[in-house]
Amino acid sequence: MADYCLIGKRLDYSYSKVVHNKLGYDYDLIEVKEEDLASFVLSRRYKGFNVTIPYKKAVMPYLDEISEEAQALGVVNLVMQEGDKLVGYNMDIRGMEYALDRTGVCLKGKKVLILGSGNTSLTAEYLAKERQAGEIIKISRVGENNYENLHLHADASYLINTTPVGTYPANEDCLIDLSLFPALEGVQEVIYNPFKTRLAMQAEARKLPVATGLDMLVGQAIYSEEKFSGKAPNRADADRVVKEILAEERNIVLIGMPSCGKSTVGRALAARLGREFKDSDEEIVKAHGEIPAIFANEGEENFRFYESEVLSDLTKKHRLVIATGGGAVEKQRNLLNMRQNGVIVYLTRDLNRLTDEGRPLSQGGKIQELYLRRAPIYQKAADVTVANEGSIAQTVESIVREVEKL
Incomplete structure (x- = not known):
């Protein structure tokens, strides 16, 4: 048994084992039923484990401490045994940061458009605030800013899709037409299956830099590795892993x-x-x-x-x-x-x-x-x-x- 793992309800789609193995250590994928979540967490079978849907919120009541970032974002995706305590962290924010940095786009003073209103949209909003975005607009199906009045935001500089629209098996779906946003400097996706969504391919067709869901997945892994081993995050390692996975897959x-x-x-x-x-x-x-x-x-x-x-x-x-x-x-x-x-x-x-x-x-x-x-x-x-x-x-x-x- 490895010392570290990912837990979730269904993991047959996950690249996490591949990613962590490429970073140099054993890593398990553990599918956990909802009724078994508490017993798994409290069993302390692993020194640390990442958490994916649908347990990022559900795991929190079983933890002794939760980091400031994870509290602000309302979700945990990494749990570590630290002494006699179980401590929860959020590494999605650091993975999203790594993906953004790969584009070379600076958000300071810029207008950022976030598609979606779920938990991942909170991560995107947190990152945009960290990077001193000038204006942050969240688009949802209902509410003041929605898909019927996107024309009001034609001046957006950066767009982050936090919805699942376009993910496998509905690969051909796409929420928006990027031609509505002539001022765009870059686009960010959280989806990694497919590697390129319809949204990402629209951006590529305009020669815009694209941060992918695979970038984010690998980015959060190198920050999880820091907690696992004490090794400082090495972005060159992350770049290598992204390239290797694409070459192989x-x-x-x-x-x-x-x-x-x-x-x-x-x-x-x-x-x-x-x-x-x-x-x-x-x-x-x-x-x-x-x-x-x-x-x-x-x-x-x-x-x-x-x-x-x-x-x-x-x-x-x-x-x-x-x-x-x-x-x-x-x-x-x-x-x-x-x-x-x-x-x-x-x-x-x-x-x-x-x-x-x-x-x-x-x-x-x-x-x-x-x-x-x-x-x-x-x-x-x-x-x-x-x-x-x-x-x-x-x-x-x-x-x-x-x-x-x-």
């Missing part, structure tokens, strides 16, 4: 023209990395039958609907290598879904080596026409571009090298 999504080698290269790449391979066309065939028959009997529109649904499902997962259909990039929804948990690799190949066999839209000498239409989309969407002109092994190694640079 993000999907690699292959895009490119039909017959450019996405499926063949994808299988070899998955084998090289020890990952599962998924081909979106193969998933469509499993669910709906052969693709030429779908085009012939149901039309391209129905095929594209099936394709989008398959990609929506696949791209919610992690650690996959995904080969996509050549035309998948022509729908913005698909591109956003590919990007939420993935690195997009554009696989190129000489046009003279492409074939139209079994590909309804490429037949009749239309490959060049398709290429001219799609190439700009591929180029814009790609995080990495790799030519598939040599051996499969060479192409795979090129992809691995280029992705590692990100």
